[in-house]
Amino acid sequence: MISEVCSDNLSQLPTYLYSAEQTRALDHALITKLYDRGYDLMEKAGSAAFKFIQQQYPQHRSFKIFCGKGNNGGDGLVIARLALESGYDVEVIFATELTSPEKELSETCYLAFQALNKLKIKVQSFDSWKTLQPSAQIQTNKTVLIDALLGTGLSGTVKPSYKAVIDFINAAEFSAVYSIDVPSGLSSDSGMELGCAVHADITLTFIGINKGLVTGNSRNFTGRLFFSGLGTPEDIYDQVKSSTKLLSLEEINTESYKRKPAGHKGDSGRAVFIGGVDGLNGAAVLASEACLRSGVGLLTAIVGERAILPILTRSPEIMVQPLLSDNTVSQITTSLQNAHAVCIGPGLGKSSAAKEAVIAVLKQKLPTIIDADALNLLSENPEIWKQHGHSQCILTPHPKEAARLLNIPPESVNQNRFLAIEQLVDKFACTVLLKGSGTLISSKRNNILVCICGNESLSVGGAGDTLSGILLAALAKSRNALNAANYGAFVHGYAAELASQDGVIGVLPSDLMPFIRLIINKTAI
Ligand SMILES: NC(=O)C1=CN([C@@H]2O[C@H](COP(=O)(O)OP(=O)(O)OC[C@H]3O[C@@H](n4cnc5c(N)ncnc54)[C@H](OP(=O)(O)O)[C@@H]3O)[C@@H](O)[C@H]2O)[C@@H](O)CC1
Ligand SMILES: [K+]
Structure with missing residues (x-):
C-alpha cells in the first residue's frame, strides 16, 4: 500500500523515522x-x-530517467526496463559519462543495467544527451522526468557534475518531476539541500521514512511525499531501533483535555499569560484568545496597558491586568498563587521588569511555557536558568532563538535540527519544541517527535503567539509538559491546514481560532 505522508494519514504511517544509516540497516535486514x-x-x-x-500520470507515455551510479540509479534503471516493456517512450540519461559500467556502477545497479541492456536501449551521459538536443528542442510536454540520481547514499555537498544536472532539471519545464526515494541533493538525515536539490512534484520513498524527509527544508523539494513499505514484515523494523518518531494522536494522551460533565471552571485549568507589552500588544491578544479557544477554564492576562482594551473587546472572559513596572515580582507571585500553568514571553520585551518577571515566574516552579523575549532573556542572562530553571518548562524557540540559547550560529541549527534539539534538551533539561517546518519536540535524550502538521500559512507574525496560547491551555489542563507540547503542536499545525482550504496566502493566525476549537472538540475524546 502507498500512503501520502500528511496529517490526514498519520494513523496509517509508520511510527518511526530513520537516518540514512538506519535505512541501510533496514534494507540489509530485509534482504537477508x-x-x-x-x-x-x-x-x-x-x-x-x-x-x-x-x-499518477496515466496520460503520460514518455519518461526521461536521470540516473546516478548507485542503487538509487538502479531503481531508475528498473523503472526504465518496465516502462520500455510496457511500450513507453524512454530515455535513460546518466549524470556522468559511463565508460566501464561494471566498475563504475554499484553492484546492484549493475545488475539492473544488464537487465535493461537486453532491451538494447541506448544509455547516454547528460553531456552528450544535452549536446545532441539543445534545450529548446527537449520534449518536456507530457513527459515525466524521473529523478534517480542520488538517494540515501549522498554524502557531502553535491559534486559539480551532478549539480549541473540538478540545475537543468529545476530549470526545465517537464510536466512532472518524480523523485525516487529522496529528491536528489536533499540530505535524508537533516532535510537540508546539500548545495542544491531537485524540486520534485512527487517523491515516493520506500521501506522507512527518512527523518530528513519531514523537517528542515524538505517540503521545498519533495512535493507530495508518498511512502511504500514494500511489504516489509514488522519484525524487520524491530531490528533497527530509532529514537525519532512521527507525532500522531497515538503519542498524545488526550484524557486530561476532556471536560467533565459536572466539572467546574477550575477543572479546565487556570492559566496566566504574561507578555504583550506596548508596541507588541497583538501577541497578547492572539495568545489569550487561542488559550480560551483551546478550552482553558480561567485565564488571567498580565499585559501592557494598551493590550487591555483589545483583549477585553475580543474576549471579555479574560481577567486582564497591566504588567506593573515597579512591583512586578509581587504582582506575578500573587497572580500565580492558584495557577496551574503560566506562559511568559510573547511580546514581553526585554526591559528590567521583563527580566524580573521571568525570574519571578521560574521561582514558582509551575508548569511554564517560555517563548520569544523570555527565551532571549535566558540567552542574554544564562544565570537566570542556572539558578531557577526547572524541568516543568516548555521552551519554544524558533531556529534563531535556538541558536541564541545554544550560542551557535543559526545556520548550525538549520543544518541539523535533530542535533540542535538534543543539545537544547541536554542544556536545559526540560521539554523543548523547536519550531519550523517539521516541528521537533523532545524532553529527553534519544527521544524526538516530529510534527508534520502545519503548512506555510504559519510563516507570518503572530503564528508563534497563537501556538503559545494553545500550549498554555494544554499545559494548564494536563500539567504534563511533553504531552502539552505534543498536543499543542498537533492542534496548531492541523488548524493551520484547515484554515488554508482556500490557499495558504493571507491566512491570519486569528483565522485559526475556530479550527483550534474544532480540532480540540474532535480529538479530546
Ligand atoms: N539497499 C538496497 O538494496 C536498496 C536501495 N534502494 C535505493 O538505493 C538508494 C541508496 O543507494 P546507495 O546506498 O547505493 O546510494 P545512492 O543514493 O544511489 O548514492 C550513491 C551514489 O551517489 C554518489 N554520490 C555520493 N555523494 C555524492 C555527492 N556529494 N555528489 C555526487 N554524487 C555523490 C556515489 O558516487 P561515489 O561517491 O561513490 O563516486 C554513488 O554513485 C536508496 O535511496 C534507494 O533509492 C532501493 O532500491 C531499495 C533497495
Ligand atoms: K532521487
Whole structure:
C-alpha cells in the first residue's frame, strides 16, 4: 500500500523515522530475511515506483530517467526496463559519462543495467544527451522526468557534475518531476539541500521514512511525499531501533483535555499569560484568545496597558491586568498563587521588569511555557536558568532563538535540527519544541517527535503567539509538559491546514481560532 505522508494519514504511517544509516540497516535486514540478493529488493522498489507513476500520470507515455551510479540509479534503471516493456517512450540519461559500467556502477545497479541492456536501449551521459538536443528542442510536454540520481547514499555537498544536472532539471519545464526515494541533493538525515536539490512534484520513498524527509527544508523539494513499505514484515523494523518518531494522536494522551460533565471552571485549568507589552500588544491578544479557544477554564492576562482594551473587546472572559513596572515580582507571585500553568514571553520585551518577571515566574516552579523575549532573556542572562530553571518548562524557540540559547550560529541549527534539539534538551533539561517546518519536540535524550502538521500559512507574525496560547491551555489542563507540547503542536499545525482550504496566502493566525476549537472538540475524546 502507498500512503501520502500528511496529517490526514498519520494513523496509517509508520511510527518511526530513520537516518540514512538506519535505512541501510533496514534494507540489509530485509534482504537477508526475504531476498536472495539486493537486486530482488531493487526490482520490488522499481516496480512499485513504476506502477505508482502510471497511476499518477496515466496520460503520460514518455519518461526521461536521470540516473546516478548507485542503487538509487538502479531503481531508475528498473523503472526504465518496465516502462520500455510496457511500450513507453524512454530515455535513460546518466549524470556522468559511463565508460566501464561494471566498475563504475554499484553492484546492484549493475545488475539492473544488464537487465535493461537486453532491451538494447541506448544509455547516454547528460553531456552528450544535452549536446545532441539543445534545450529548446527537449520534449518536456507530457513527459515525466524521473529523478534517480542520488538517494540515501549522498554524502557531502553535491559534486559539480551532478549539480549541473540538478540545475537543468529545476530549470526545465517537464510536466512532472518524480523523485525516487529522496529528491536528489536533499540530505535524508537533516532535510537540508546539500548545495542544491531537485524540486520534485512527487517523491515516493520506500521501506522507512527518512527523518530528513519531514523537517528542515524538505517540503521545498519533495512535493507530495508518498511512502511504500514494500511489504516489509514488522519484525524487520524491530531490528533497527530509532529514537525519532512521527507525532500522531497515538503519542498524545488526550484524557486530561476532556471536560467533565459536572466539572467546574477550575477543572479546565487556570492559566496566566504574561507578555504583550506596548508596541507588541497583538501577541497578547492572539495568545489569550487561542488559550480560551483551546478550552482553558480561567485565564488571567498580565499585559501592557494598551493590550487591555483589545483583549477585553475580543474576549471579555479574560481577567486582564497591566504588567506593573515597579512591583512586578509581587504582582506575578500573587497572580500565580492558584495557577496551574503560566506562559511568559510573547511580546514581553526585554526591559528590567521583563527580566524580573521571568525570574519571578521560574521561582514558582509551575508548569511554564517560555517563548520569544523570555527565551532571549535566558540567552542574554544564562544565570537566570542556572539558578531557577526547572524541568516543568516548555521552551519554544524558533531556529534563531535556538541558536541564541545554544550560542551557535543559526545556520548550525538549520543544518541539523535533530542535533540542535538534543543539545537544547541536554542544556536545559526540560521539554523543548523547536519550531519550523517539521516541528521537533523532545524532553529527553534519544527521544524526538516530529510534527508534520502545519503548512506555510504559519510563516507570518503572530503564528508563534497563537501556538503559545494553545500550549498554555494544554499545559494548564494536563500539567504534563511533553504531552502539552505534543498536543499543542498537533492542534496548531492541523488548524493551520484547515484554515488554508482556500490557499495558504493571507491566512491570519486569528483565522485559526475556530479550527483550534474544532480540532480540540474532535480529538479530546
Ligand atoms: N539497499 C538496497 O538494496 C536498496 C536501495 N534502494 C535505493 O538505493 C538508494 C541508496 O543507494 P546507495 O546506498 O547505493 O546510494 P545512492 O543514493 O544511489 O548514492 C550513491 C551514489 O551517489 C554518489 N554520490 C555520493 N555523494 C555524492 C555527492 N556529494 N555528489 C555526487 N554524487 C555523490 C556515489 O558516487 P561515489 O561517491 O561513490 O563516486 C554513488 O554513485 C536508496 O535511496 C534507494 O533509492 C532501493 O532500491 C531499495 C533497495
Ligand atoms: K532521487
